[in-house]
Amino acid sequence: MVMLAGIPFFNKSVNEGGVPLLALWIVIWVVLVPAFLALAGRLLPRAEKEDRL
Amino acid sequence: MNLPLVITAVIVGVAVIIGFAAHGRTTMGIEDWSVAGRRYGGLLLWVLAAGEIYTTFTYLGAAGYAYANGGPVFYILGYGALAYVISFFLLPPLWRYAKRNGLLTQADYFTSRFGSRWVGALAAVVGVVFVVPYGTLQLEGLGDIVTTVTSGKVTSATAMLVAFGLTALFVFTSGLRAAAWTSVLKDALLVITVLIVGIALPLKYFGSFSGLLNAVNHAHPGDLAVPGSSPDGSLGVGWLVSTIALTSMGFYMYPHAFMATYSARSSKAIRRNATFLPFYQVLLLLMFYVGFAALLVVPGLKGSDTNFALLDLVKKGEPPAITGLVGGAGALAAIVPAAAIVLAASTLIGRNIYRDLIRPSASPASVLRVSRVFVLVVMAFSLWVAIASPGLIANLLLTAYDGVTQFFPAVVLSLLWRRTSRAGVVAGLVVGVGLVLFLVIGGHDPLWGMNAGFVALVANAVVTVAGSLLVPARASDEVMAEYAPAG
Numbered sequence: 401m402v403m404l405a406g407i408p409f410f411n412k413s414v415n416e417g418g419v420p421l422l423a424l425w426i427v428i429w430v431v432l433v434p435a436f437l438a439l440a441g442r443l444l445p446r447a448e449k450e451d452r453l
Numbered sequence: 454m455n456l457p458l459v460i461t462a463v464i465v466g467v468a469v470i471i472g473f474a475a476h477g478r479t480t481m482g483i484e485d486w487s488v489a490g491r492r493y494g495g496l497l498l499w500v501l502a503a504g505e506i507y508t509t510f511t512y513l514g515a516a517g518y519a520y521a522n523g524g525p526v527f528y529i530l531g532y533g534a535l536a537y538v539i540s541f542f543l544l545p546p547l548w549r550y551a552k553r554n555g556l557l558t559q560a561d562y563f564t565s566r567f568g569s570r571w572v573g574a575l576a577a578v579v580g581v582v583f584v585v586p587y588g589t590l591q592l593e594g595l596g597d598i599v600t601t602v603t604s605g606k607v608t609s610a611t612a613m614l615v616a617f618g619l620t621a622l623f624v625f626t627s628g629l630r631a632a633a634w635t636s637v638l639k640d641a642l643l644v645i646t647v648l649i650v651g652i653a654l655p656l657k658y659f660g661s662f663s664g665l666l667n668a669v670n671h672a673h674p675g676d677l678a679v680p681g682s683s684p685d686g687s688l689g690v691g692w693l694v695s696t697i698a699l700t701s702m703g704f705y706m707y708p709h710a711f712m713a714t715y716s717a718r719s720s721k722a723i724r725r726n727a728t729f730l731p732f733y734q735v736l737l738l739l740m741f742y743v744g745f746a747a748l749l750v751v752p753g754l755k756g757s758d759t760n761f762a763l764l765d766l767v768k769k770g771e772p773p774a775i776t777g778l779v780g781g782a783g784a785l786a787a788i789v790p791a792a793a794i795v796l797a798a799s800t801l802i803g804r805n806i807y808r809d810l811i812r813p814s815a816s817p818a819s820v821l822r823v824s825r826v827f828v829l830v831v832m833a834f835s836l837w838v839a840i841a842s843p844g845l846i847a848n849l850l851l852t853a854y855d856g857v858t859q860f861f862p863a864v865v866l867s868l869l870w871r872r873t874s875r876a877g878v879v880a881g882l883v884v885g886v887g888l889v890l891f892l893v894i895g896g897h898d899p900l901w902g903m904n905a906g907f908v909a910l911v912a913n914a915v916v917t918v919a920g921s922l923l924v925p926a927r928a929s930d931e932v933m934a935e936y937a938p939a940g
Contacts, residue, residue: 425527429534430734437541437728444724451545451720451938 458603460777464642465616465784468635472623472792475630483821486628487557487800488715495725497633498717501793502726503733504636505710506533507643509594509787515737517760519744523673523681525688526741531697534731536704541727544705545720546868546936552715553935558797559711559860560805566867566932567875570809575879576860577805579886580708581798583856585835587707588794592617592839594760595787601764602780610840616788621832624792625825629716632792639785644736646775646782650763651739654770655746662742669745677745691902699907703858709790709797711860720938795835799827852893855906859885862914866921868936871928877920885913 441449479485493501511529519526547562554565559580564573595616596609623631659665670677679693680686705711717723740763747754747762751769754762767779803824808815815823862885863878888909892898898905 425530426735426738429530430731430738433534433538433731434728437538437724437731440541441724441728445938447938448545449721451549 455603455606456773457777457780458599458606460774461599461602461780461784464638464778464781465619465788468638468785468788469619469623471638472620472631472635473626475623475634476627477630479630481628481821483800483804483817483824484555484557485630486821487796487824488712489629489633491552491716492718493633493716493722494718495722498713498722499726499729500636500640501629501633501713501716502710502730503640504632504789505713505793506704506730506790507640507733507736507786508790509591509598509783511737512643512740512783512786513594513598513760513763515740516744516747516763516766519741520748520754520762521759522683522688523669523676523745524678525681525683525693526744527679528693528696528700529737529741530734532700532704533734533737535697535701537727537730539701540705541724543865543868544714544723544727547711547864548714548717548720548723549938550868550935556715557712558801558804559706559708560801562711563863563878564805564809566928567878567926569875570805572875572879573805574810575882577801579856579859579882580801583853584708584794585798585831587853588791588798588831589835589839591787591791591794592835595784595791596839597760598764598780598783598787601761601768602776602783612784613836613839616784617791617832617836620788620792621795621829624796624832625828629713629793629796632789632796633716635785635792636789639782639789642778642782642785646779647736647739649775650767650771650779651736651743654750654766655742657770658746658750665742665746668749672749676748687899689902692899692904695899695903695907699858699904699910700854702861702910703854703906706857706860706864707797708801708857709793712797712800713793791835795828795831798831799824802827802831852889852906855889855893855904855909856886858906858910859889859913861910862917866914866917870921871933872921872925873917873928874921874924874926876924877917877922880920881913881917884916885909888912 479490484490515526515529518529550556550566551562554561556562556565558577560573560577563576564570567573592613593609596613599607599612599616600609623635627634655662655665659668666677673682676682680689705714714723717726743766744762747766751762751765754765764776764779764783767776771779803820807823808820812819859882862881863873866873867878886909889906892900892905892909900908
């Protein structure tokens with residue numbers, strides 16, 4: 401649950417999964433956020449997409 | 454010859470030339486000077502945003518924070534990315550409203566939306582009070598960087614005086630264009646040096662990133678987890694979550710960041726910016742690694758000396774040329790945000806205090822003249838505080854982020870809820886800012902395991918809603934339509 405919430409919890413060695421937990425934290429914020437925003441940008445209504453005043 | 458000093462001086466010199474050249478052949482009106490004529494597309498807006506966001510505090514502070522506190526530093530990765538999500542949805546309607554109403558400053562938004570120059574002036578005062586210490590922090594950071602990379606051959610005061618005297622002049626001349634174009638050089642250097650230092654140093658000393666993490670975990674068990682090595686374990690899970698929430702909401706509430714949004718050519722440029730800025734966060738991760746590496750390689754730094762973790766490690770493990778590059782990049786990481794900050798503060802004073810309160814009949818040319826004069830005044834004041842009594846800003850600085858975030862409830866509610874009233878906004882802002890000052894300066898941060906600024910933000914939001922219910926406004930359909938896309 402703590403892991404799913406994205407809370408860093410790295411007091412483990414590599415063999416115990418410390419680095420994969422860190423990698424998850426990075427994936428959530430640095431990879432999933434731009435991916436989500438790119439998707440949201442594509443799903444916007446046309447008027448919003450072509451917005452030039 | 455002191456190679457790091459020469460390289461740092463050359464980099465700062467090139468930046469100053471770029472800053473002056475950014476003026477071009479344009480005849481500058483107030484709109485050109487303060488928001489670059491609202492002409493910036495995706496790339497320049499991205500560079501400008503990164504230039505303003507990733508400051509000397511990020512450059513030195515991220516490594517220092519990792520060094521001092523361990524695991525809690527990962528909040529920085531979270532709040533930055535979350536702030537871009539908020540900006541993706543929040544900034545385009547604000548940009549449309551600003552463009553349709555010819556707004557130039559953050560306080561202009563309050564004046565226009567709530568129909569009161571006094572509300573705008575209050576927003577201007579709060580903005581200036583919290584943003585100027587942030588500019589002073591950049592000055593002090595620059596002084597420390599130059600003194601460290603030159604091994605004390607150039608004093609902190611001399612470095613600040615020269616670099617920021619020149620910065621004040623190029624902002625005076627070129628306005629926002631100076632900040633945007635010097636950002637190009639600053640971002641390029643920052644990326645290069647962070648990649649060099651952030652990859653090379655951990656690998657040099659520990660063989661791999663996982664080797665570094667294992668070594669830190671072995672030497673300081675538990676430090677890489679929340680609450681890390683924070684004093685009394687105060688930076689726990691509650692603090693982490695509330696701080697990520699608070700800082701992501703406050704991210705674009707700094708007057709200079711809010712104002713930079715107005716320089717966008719289209720709302721599409723703003724959304725694209727939000728999509729790509731999270732990638733910049735990878736650089737911060739490398740700075741965390743530098744901080745962790747420094748914990749083992751240059752141990753024993755205490756208090757504010759932890760901010761030197763990066764520079765000490767670079768001086769110890771890299772050749773002088775790299776030290777010079779890092780020094781130059783660090784100096785620009787101070788100069789660019791300081792340029793944007795002083796521009797925002799002086800425009801707030803020129804438009805929302807001088808024009809709106811003192812001389813309503815002032816022409817745009819007169820407002821520009823006054824704003825330009827205040828560039829020099831604000832910079833001189835910051836310089837004086839930084840040199841004469843650096844302790845003076847310590848308390849205000851602690852409250853800066855918490856303080857500017859208090860604009861968030863008013864801004865969000867104003868575009869979602871037409872009943873949001875000036876009475877509610879003023880009451881919320883006064884309660885929020887008052888609580889921030891009382892809690893943070895009074896030493897009650899964290900409060901109940903949460904960031905005190907977040908507690909103030911919740912109180913502010915509740916008061917804003919309650920005040921707007923008690924003394925409601927009713928924004929017309931025409932006003933609400935100004936947030937909507939064309940057509």
